[in-house]
Amino acid sequence: xxxxxxxxIRRGPRLLFSGATFSLFxxxxxxxxxxxxxxxSSLLCLVRAELQPDAGSFEMPAQLAIAHVSQELLAxxxxxxxxxxxxxxxxxxxxxxxxxxxxxxxxxxxxxxLGELYARYAAAGGYDARSRAGRLLHGLGFxxxxxxxxxxEFSGGWRVRLNVxxxxxxxxxxxxxxxxxNHLDLDAILWLETWLREYPGTLLLIAHDxxxxxxxxxxxxxxxxxxxxxxxxxxxxxxxxxAAELAEQAxxxxxxxxxxxxxxxxxxxxxxxxxxxxxxxxxxKALERMQRIAPAHVxxxxxxxxxxxxxxxxxxxxxxxxxxxxxxxxxxxxVKLTLSPGDRIALLGRNGAGKSTYMKLLAGELAAFAGTRxxxxxxxxxxFAQHQLEQLAPQESPLQNLRRVGAxxxxxxxxxxxxxxxxxxxxxxxxxxxxxGRFSGGEKARLVLALVTYLRPNxxxxxxxxNHLDLEMxxxxxxxxxxxxxxxxxxxxxxxxxxxxxxxxxxxHQERATAFDGDLEDYAKWLAEAxxxxxxxxxxxxxxxxxxxxxxxxxxxxxxxxxxxxxxIAKCEGELELLARERxxxxxxxxxxxxxxxxxxxxxxxxxxxxxxxxxxxEKTEGAWLESTESLERQLRKLSxx
Numbered sequence: 001x002x003x004x005x006x007x008x009i010r011r012g013p014r015l016l017f018s019g020a021t022f023s024l025f026x027x028x029x030x031x032x033x034x035x036x037x038x039x040x041s042s043l044l045c046l047v048r049a050e051l052q053p054d055a056g057s058f059e060m061p062a063q064l065a066i067a068h069v070s071q072e073l074l075a076x077x078x079x080x081x082x083x084x085x086x087x088x089x090x091x092x093x094x095x096x097x098x099x100x101x102x103x104x105x106x107x108x109x110x111x112x113x114l115g116e117l118y119a120r121y122a123a124a125g126g127y128d129a130r131s132r133a134g135r136l137l138h139g140l141g142f143x144x145x146x147x148x149x150x151x152x153e154f155s156g157g158w159r160v161r162l163n164v165x166x167x168x169x170x171x172x173x174x175x176x177x178x179x180x181x182n183h184l185d186l187d188a189i190l191w192l193e194t195w196l197r198e199y200p201g202t203l204l205l206i207a208h209d210x211x212x213x214x215x216x217x218x219x220x221x222x223x224x225x226x227x228x229x230x231x232x233x234x235x236x237x238x239x240x241x242x243a244a245e246l247a248e249q250a251x252x253x254x255x256x257x258x259x260x261x262x263x264x265x266x267x268x269x270x271x272x273x274x275x276x277x278x279x280x281x282x283x284x285k286a287l288e289r290m291q292r293i294a295p296a297h298v299x300x301x302x303x304x305x306x307x308x309x310x311x312x313x314x315x316x317x318x319x320x321x322x323x324x325x326x327x328x329x330x331x332x333x334x335v336k337l338t339l340s341p342g343d344r345i346a347l348l349g350r351n352g353a354g355k356s357t358y359m360k361l362l363a364g365e366l367a368a369f370a371g372t373r374x375x376x377x378x379x380x381x382x383x384f385a386q387h388q389l390e391q392l393a394p395q396e397s398p399l400q401n402l403r404r405v406g407a408x409x410x411x412x413x414x415x416x417x418x419x420x421x422x423x424x425x426x427x428x429x430x431x432x433x434x435x436x437g438r439f440s441g442g443e444k445a446r447l448v449l450a451l452v453t454y455l456r457p458n459x460x461x462x463x464x465x466x467n468h469l470d471l472e473m474x475x476x477x478x479x480x481x482x483x484x485x486x487x488x489x490x491x492x493x494x495x496x497x498x499x500x501x502x503x504x505x506x507x508x509h510q511e512r513a514t515a516f517d518g519d520l521e522d523y524a525k526w527l528a529e530a531x532x533x534x535x536x537x538x539x540x541x542x543x544x545x546x547x548x549x550x551x552x553x554x555x556x557x558x559x560x561x562x563x564x565x566x567x568x569i570a571k572c573e574g575e576l577e578l579l580a581r582e583r584x585x586x587x588x589x590x591x592x593x594x595x596x597x598x599x600x601x602x603x604x605x606x607x608x609x610x611x612x613x614x615x616x617x618x619e620k621t622e623g624a625w626l627e628s629t630e631s632l633e634r635q636l637r638k639l640s641x642x
Contacts, residue, residue: 002058003058004228008020029197031219044204068175080162091126172201186523305424313378317338343488345488384452386463389441392448425446435590462489465477498520586610
């Protein structure tokens with residue numbers, strides 16, 4: 001179906017890969033893997049005819065229906081469900097033809113033409129298209145009330161989900177997905193996983209979630225060292241095949257043996273203390289799998305470990321009957337948790353349930369409304385969250401950021417020691433001297449992780465640490481956490497990381513956080529049961545005339561109650577878009593080489609001050625948006641329960 005023959009691709013003067021020769025067949029589900037910058041997205045651009053090979057040839061059948069996720073996030077007034085329905089261009093073309101034929105003067109021939117069009121409409125699935133679009137939206141986390149909302153009312157992350165839904169709506173022969181899980185929570189990822197397994201066409205997928213790849217793909221094309229190699233099987237099968245290939249290289253053999261022994265040692269230590277709880281057994285299996293695939297990652301550019309904390313008091317932190325939220329709105333209540341060295345806890349729950357709020361409470365960034373907090377005298381918290389990427393000094397290099405954040409520790413270290421430390425996170429050579437403002441999201445995430453770990457915390461709070469990280473860095477993080485002596489609390493949609501790190505799960509749901517006695521498969525069942533319970537009230541009998549009138553009165557009252565909240569949300573999102581544009585303008589100015597000249601010091605100072613003010617305004621507006629969104633969701637829950 002897709003034939004690549006000796007293909008080479010360049011981006012500017014840089015050769016991404018060459019000599020790529022392989023064929024992909026109808027119905028295959030193929031993962032494109034490789035480190036950042038290896039040419040994965042360029043390969044998809046080649047398939048979409050957005051670029052041509054610099055050498056070799058690429059062939060595919062003509063008239064192939066191709067669907068892909070648009071990278072543009074247009075703020076239009078189009079209703080969400082209509083936007084998703086636009087993903088089926090053939091169906092839209094038939095609808096327009098029916099409208100034109102209906103508006104034309106009716107003749108015998110015109111009646112025949114309309115009959116043919118309606119037959120095509122039925123064959124294209126037109127009569128259940130709206131239902132299909134609704135199911136796609138629901139699967140990706142949208143509510144029924146969201147269907148009629150304008151696209152511009154959604155924030156950037158939710159517009160990405162709309163673009164995903166639009167791509168899935170297309171009845172395509174070939175589906176191209178570039179990091180579709182980046183803006184999805186675990187619930188939506190589980191749904192998408194099932195949808196893609198049932199997709200009848202050919203799939204080309206770029207993703208950094210190994211469990212997602214394992215459950216979806218049956219073939220892997222790996223881009224590495226400027227070459228492309230195709231493998232049969234899912235991602236785990238690829239790792240094992242690659243491990244066997246690397247084992248044949250004598251130069252890597254001794255390091256492979258060290259990695260294998262290291263993982264064997266940890267697996268045995270964990271086996272000795274593991275209980276029969278399902279979480280423990282699930283983690284043990286994940287660790288044994290890590291032991292098998294360790295050789296596949298011996299040439300990873302990332303190799304680091306968490307330095308042992310200076311002190312490990314017991315307990316580290318205790319929360320007793322704490323409640324918290326934003327303004328007067330309670331997000332979590334009756335929080336009770338005691339953390340000691342060696343604890344490994346992961347938080348599960350739907351998007352917006354309060355997982356990040358829980359992490360802010362643990363970090364001390366969010367004040368409690370009630371209850372008590374008891375900290376050990378030597379408690380040292382390392383907190384990784386996405387907003388911390390923006391707190392990096394853009395004009396400073398990784399080395400300068402490390403010296404500033406590391407303070408006393410970094411002052412006692414030599415430059416070579418600091419460079420060796422940063423090398424473990426992929427910052428080598430002149431890269432340690434470049435301003436971080438020009439770095440990619442993945443590079444910034446790696447740097448923040450490096451800064452957090454350098455301070456030798458005894459409590460690690462990791463809120464979605466794998467966003468922007470590629471597969472090799474995710475693997476390095478999972479391995480590094482095995483020997484960490486402190487406590488870990490984790491929020492992540494990466495199931496491989498959850499399985500290999502967490503001993504205990506807590507579910508954040510309906511303003512509470514409760515221990516969950518199960519593994520990730522049990523959590524998927526819990527989600528399905530919760531969805532069924534929520535859908536049960538919707539199964540109503542046929543309405544009488546009086547009940548229809550009552551329903552219309554209720555809907556009118558509901559609109560009156562919800563309209564101010566939706567207006568407030570739309571206002572906040574409009575302000576956030578303006579702030580984002582201003583921040584991008586300032587960031588672009590800070591990335592200009594001449595801004596750091598001696599003659600531009602005054603302008604540099606003003607830009608840095610403006611950046612700080614914009615960050616504060618963004619945080620304030622995001623808080624207002626979150627408060628309005630939570631209020632809207634609470635109202636919707638009350639109305640649904642009523």
